[in-house]
Amino acid sequence: MMNLSMKKYSTILFLFLFSCVYSQGTKQPTFKKRVLESTEVDFLASYYVQDGSKSSVSGGIGSEKLKDVASNITVAMPLNDDDVLTVDIGISAYSSASSSNINPFNSSGASGSSNYSGASGGGDDDDDDDDDDDDKRVNTKATTTGSGPYGSPWQASSGASKSDQLVSVMANYSHSSDSRNFIWNSDVSFSNEYDYTSVGFGGGIAALFNEKNTEINLKANVYLDQWRPIYPTELHEYSKYGNNFLNQGYFSGVTVYNENGISATEKYLPTKFKDLTLTNRNSYSASFGFSQILTKRLQLSLFFDVLQQQGLLSTPYHRIYFADKTNFFIGQSQFISNYESSSNSGVFKLADDVERLPNTRFKLPIGARLNYYISERLVLRTYYRYYSDDWNIHAHTASIELPVKISDKFTVFPTFRYYTQTASQYYAPYEKHLSTEQFYTSDPDLATFETKQIGFGVNYTDIFASAKIWQFGLKNVDFRFHQYERTDRLKASIATIAFKFIMQ
Amino acid sequence: MIKKSCLTLFIVLVFQSCTVVKEYEKEKINDVDMKLAARTAEKYETTFQVYREAAAGANGGKSGGGCGCN
Numbered sequence: 001m002m003n004l005s006m007k008k009y010s011t012i013l014f015l016f017l018f019s020c021v022y023s024q025g026t027k028q029p030t031f032k033k034r035v036l037e038s039t040e041v042d043f044l045a046s047y048y049v050q051d052g053s054k055s056s057v058s059g060g061i062g063s064e065k066l067k068d069v070a071s072n073i074t075v076a077m078p079l080n081d082d083d084v085l086t087v088d089i090g091i092s093a094y095s096s097a098s099s100s101n102i103n104p105f106n107s108s109g110a111s112g113s114s115n116y117s118g119a120s121g122g123g124d125d126d127d128d129d130d131d132d133d134d135d136k137r138v139n140t141k142a143t144t145t146g147s148g149p150y151g152s153p154w155q156a157s158s159g160a161s162k163s164d165q166l167v168s169v170m171a172n173y174s175h176s177s178d179s180r181n182f183i184w185n186s187d188v189s190f191s192n193e194y195d196y197t198s199v200g201f202g203g204g205i206a207a208l209f210n211e212k213n214t215e216i217n218l219k220a221n222v223y224l225d226q227w228r229p230i231y232p233t234e235l236h237e238y239s240k241y242g243n244n245f246l247n248q249g250y251f252s253g254v255t256v257y258n259e260n261g262i263s264a265t266e267k268y269l270p271t272k273f274k275d276l277t278l279t280n281r282n283s284y285s286a287s288f289g290f291s292q293i294l295t296k297r298l299q300l301s302l303f304f305d306v307l308q309q310q311g312l313l314s315t316p317y318h319r320i321y322f323a324d325k326t327n328f329f330i331g332q333s334q335f336i337s338n339y340e341s342s343s344n345s346g347v348f349k350l351a352d353d354v355e356r357l358p359n360t361r362f363k364l365p366i367g368a369r370l371n372y373y374i375s376e377r378l379v380l381r382t383y384y385r386y387y388s389d390d391w392n393i394h395a396h397t398a399s400i401e402l403p404v405k406i407s408d409k410f411t412v413f414p415t416f417r418y419y420t421q422t423a424s425q426y427y428a429p430y431e432k433h434l435s436t437e438q439f440y441t442s443d444p445d446l447a448t449f450e451t452k453q454i455g456f457g458v459n460y461t462d463i464f465a466s467a468k469i470w471q472f473g474l475k476n477v478d479f480r481f482h483q484y485e486r487t488d489r490l491k492a493s494i495a496t497i498a499f500k501f502i503m504q
Numbered sequence: 505m506i507k508k509s510c511l512t513l514f515i516v517l518v519f520q521s522c523t524v525v526k527e528y529e530k531e532k533i534n535d536v537d538m539k540l541a542a543r544t545a546e547k548y549e550t551t552f553q554v555y556r557e558a559a560a561g562a563n564g565g566k567s568g569g570g571c572g573c574n
Contacts, residue, residue: 046548050556070548213524285561291540293525297532301540305561367562369540373532381537387559395559403537411537421558446558457545461536478545486556494552498545 035176036078039503041472044072044496052444052490053342055098055153057232059319059351060430060442061340062153064490065097070166082178088170093163097155100162102317103233104151104348105250105330149254150331151348154341161230161317166193181208187221195316198225204287215291215301223283227276229316234330234350235273243269254330256350261333268328272353272435281311297373303385307363318443319351322435340430355441357426363389367397379403381413387421393446395421399453409460415482417453444488455482465502472501 052064070092077085151157174185186203202221208214231239233250241248246256246268258264284307291301321327329336332346339347367385374380381401388394399417406412424446426439433440457480465473477499484492525533532538542550542563554560 042544044545044547048548048552050552068552070551072547074544210524211526287561293530293533295523296525296529299533299538299540303562307561363561365559365562371538371540373535373538379535379537383563385559385562387562389558391558393558395557397559413537419553419557419559424558445556451557453549457543478543480543480545480549482549484552484556490556492552492556494549496545496548498543500544 032081032178033180034078034081036076036084038078040076041501042074043499046070046494046496048492048494050490050492052488054444054488054490055101056315056318056443056445057098057101058153059321060444062101063097063155065156066094068092068094082176084174086172090168091165093165095163099164099317100156100159101151101153102161102230103159104153104157105149105233150346152335152345153348154344164194166191181212195228195230196225198223200224213293217289219287221285225281225283227279227281227312227316229276229279231354232317232319232351235270235354238270238273239275257329257333257336259327259336261336264328266326268350270350270352276312276316278312278359281309281313284308299371301369303367305365309361311359313359313361314355314357314441315443316354318355318441320353320355320433320440320442321349321431322352322433323431324434325352352435355443356439357441358439361389361391363387377405392425393421393423395419409462411459411461413457413459415455415457418450420450421448423448444490447488449487451484451486453482453484455480465504468504469501471503473504474499475502476500
């Protein structure tokens with residue numbers, strides 16, 4: 001049904017664009033202006049914090065505390081009158097309570113130190129049992145008596161997976177025609193995290209018509225990504241040692257408790273878990289954009305993306321607890337009765353499996369921007385997007401920004417963004433899935449929720465770029481601060497500052 | 505469905521009737537705040553939204569790949 005109506009709208013849109021382009025013709029400019037006058041450098045830095053109580057690493061329960069510091073530098077260089085090369089380099093570093101609990105079991109306490117690198121720390125998910133690897137595990141395994149291993153989904157562990165860095169590089173080359181009415185560009189990108197690498201490439205074209213009142217652009221990108229899966233410690237050990245894993249390696253001699261807090265007579269055996277065989281993730285996207293100046297004060301753009309993803313679309317360290325399976329715990333048994341409370345500081349439930357999701361996903365987002373110049377002091381910027389995919393997620397996004405020019409150099413802009421989505425058909429909350437299901441996730445990011453994001457920005461612009469650092473003049477400074485709140489109680493804040501320098 | 509089709513047709517007809525704004529009349533349209541794209545400083549906001557929400561794309565930026573997010 002959706003595809004049928006989508007086709008209909010696409011046909012109407014195509015007919016409109018076709019008629020629009022050919023009804024008004026094009027005119028050549030009388031002179032050729034340099035596309036980019038001089039080298040521009042954008043420097044961007046942000047600080048992000050969040051907290052919530054539905055950690056997907058702990059199966060939909062537990063701390064989602066996370067801090068992320070990111071910075072980015074973009075250099076745009078004119079190669080000649082027509083060509084511009086843009087290079088973008090970014091790095092971000094995060095620390096996360098949630099991902100630290102890939103291995104939550106610290107022999108010296110949930111927040112204490114641990115030498116064990118484990119599945120989360122070492123990421124040693126290969127199957128070869130080389131001696132070095134075994135030595136590392138035996139020598140550093142959790143102690144089994146007295147202060148035995150314990151952790152909690154509500155506290156960060158000291159495992160190596162508590163932090164990671166993302167490095168990204170992107171280069172884009174663009175060429176404009178002499179008339180400046182046609183532009184093509186191509187890009188390549190690379191990014192790397194501890195357990196994830198992405199290589200991307202793509203290209204696009206843009207055509208301007210009607211004395212540059214109308215713009216159409218097409219873009220296509222391919223991302224060839226590779227996971228290096230890291231599994232929750234207990235599942236990693238099961239995978240490595242098989243049915244007798246509780247007597248070997250990390251869990252050798254460790255007491256496993258049942259729900260009543262007594263040493264379990266029934267054996268914990270996550271038989272549903274199998275190592276993931278598919279570890280690549282390919283994304284193919286095509287974007288269509290249309291912009292139109294409607295009046296001297298009003299302009300609009302429409303975006304239509306088609307995105308197909310294939311491969312490993314689940315996250316290998318997201319735990320699942322089945323409702324129809326017996327529960328087993330490691331840690332301090334007195335905390336079992338209040339496992340789901342944040343007062344639990346000493347016990348962790350052993351996973352039944354990791355999340356399983358289909359290896360294809362088809363996404364269809366359609367968006368629009370409408371900007372209106374109200375007065376010399378006030379502009380209205382709006383954005384709307386409808387999104388749907390074949391995991392049964394439907395989402396609406398709406399945002400509004402009201403830039404107010406308080407002087408020649410300063411603009412302040414309050415912003416508000418609203419977002420709502422329906423849950424994926426594969427989502428169920430903590431311990432609600434059944435082991436008979438084929439696909440399952442307790443990732444709260446795939447649940448039904450609404451979010452509100454409110455904030456403000458301050459912009460300083462000096463068109464003469466009179467403040468200088470070396471050969472670069474400071475043209476622009478943008479500061480933004482936003483608070484984000486989800487109906488499932490996840491809260492986040494982000495502060496960003498951006499500087500634009502121009503070579504003089 | 506009929507309502508939606510009529511609305512789409514109405515929008516198409518409205519756009520068709522737009523007058524061409526000449527270059528020398530684009531002072532307001534060319535205002536930096538009128539740009540039909542996300543601001544540069546929004547980059548990291550978009551990134552965290554892509555992580556925390558299922559929806560992505562149709563904002564003129566990256567719509568997939570490059571991170572372990574959904």
